[in-house]
Amino acid sequence: MIVVGKKLLQYKEWFKVLDVTFRDPRNTTTNRIIAYDGPVADVIHFQGTDQPTTSVFLRALIDSGSRRSTTVKTTAQEMHRQLHDRAITPAISEVMIENGKILLKGTTLLSQDGQYRDSLSYQETSLMQILKKEAKPGVSLTFPVEGIRERLPFNTDLVSFSIGDISVKIKTSHEDGRFQYSIKINSFISITEKFLEYELLEKSEEMASNLSKEMKKSIEKLIDKFQRNQIDPVGFGLYARAYQYPLYKAAQDNWGEELARAQFHVEVDLRIGATGAVE
Numbered sequence: 001m002i003v004v005g006k007k008l009l010q011y012k013e014w015f016k017v018l019d020v021t022f023r024d025p026r027n028t029t030t031n032r033i034i035a036y037d038g039p040v041a042d043v044i045h046f047q048g049t050d051q052p053t054t055s056v057f058l059r060a061l062i063d064s065g066s067r068r069s070t071t072v073k074t075t076a077q078e079m080h081r082q083l084h085d086r087a088i089t090p091a092i093s094e095v096m097i098e099n100g101k102i103l104l105k106g107t108t109l110l111s112q113d114g115q116y117r118d119s120l121s122y123q124e125t126s127l128m129q130i131l132k133k134e135a136k137p138g139v140s141l142t143f144p145v146e147g148i149r150e151r152l153p154f155n156t157d158l159v160s161f162s163i164g165d166i167s168v169k170i171k172t173s174h175e176d177g178r179f180q181y182s183i184k185i186n187s188f189i190s191i192t193e194k195f196l197e198y199e200l201l202e203k204s205e206e207m208a209s210n211l212s213k214e215m216k217k218s219i220e221k222l223i224d225k226f227q228r229n230q231i232d233p234v235g236f237g238l239y240a241r242a243y244q245y246p247l248y249k250a251a252q253d254n255w256g257e258e259l260a261r262a263q264f265h266v267e268v269d270l271r272i273g274a275t276g277a278v279e
Helices: 015-021 055-069 077-086 120-130 205-230 236-243 247-259
Strands: 002-005 032-036 093-096 101-109 114-118 140-142 160-176 178-194 261-274
Touching: 002 015, 015 077, 055 101, 077 261, 101 120, 114 120, 114 205, 120 140, 120 160, 120 205, 140 205, 160 205, 160 236, 160 261, 178 205, 178 236, 178 247, 205 247, 205 261, 236 247
Parallel strands: 002 032, 032 093, 178 261
Antiparallel strands: 093 101, 101 114, 140 160, 160 178
């Protein structure tokens, strides 16, 4: 495991300090790279009362989180590729220490030269993994459903669901001097939790429509975060390079700025396939 403090992530090209990882053949390039918001010594000397050895625990934490799409599993080799590919920017796991335990926090987003730009929560990471087509069935999401909130103390407008097989289609074009992206997401979902008084069986299409709208808004908000930071952790540049190469080649040296100017059109179509074991 390679733990990097956020203070080091403020510097450009900090990745060069890992030169020995690639130059000495006795070292492995499959080490997971993890960001920590604080002194790295806190993690190195951490002694948990009910957790295994830190290095073993961190590896299991990152691997299980990546399988559930709540973080990414970026190895040293993958980090090297992302830093040297101008069509994508790096993303690494992020952990924190709270109440005497090491916990997964989400994902850290970096610029093309490796500097810290922003962090993603669990759900934002899951949405990013969906856009990258790396999310596996079982991803859990939670969204509010507007207009049907009850006024009782124990009611809430939040609905949770898990995604089954998911189809993500991304097409790119170039119009009006900027790149255009069309994103279409389709999936059957299973409702896993609801507290509001709502008849799912009779109004499943209405609920699916509401959840589709909320997921669409969340994805648009996530893409806006990428554009504001001029980063591309999804790899939209890969689509531009594949289908609009002459135009991409002219913009590749300033791809972050070009992506910030791009227009995105997002469509989400969710269909409820199951509402749980009981009603």
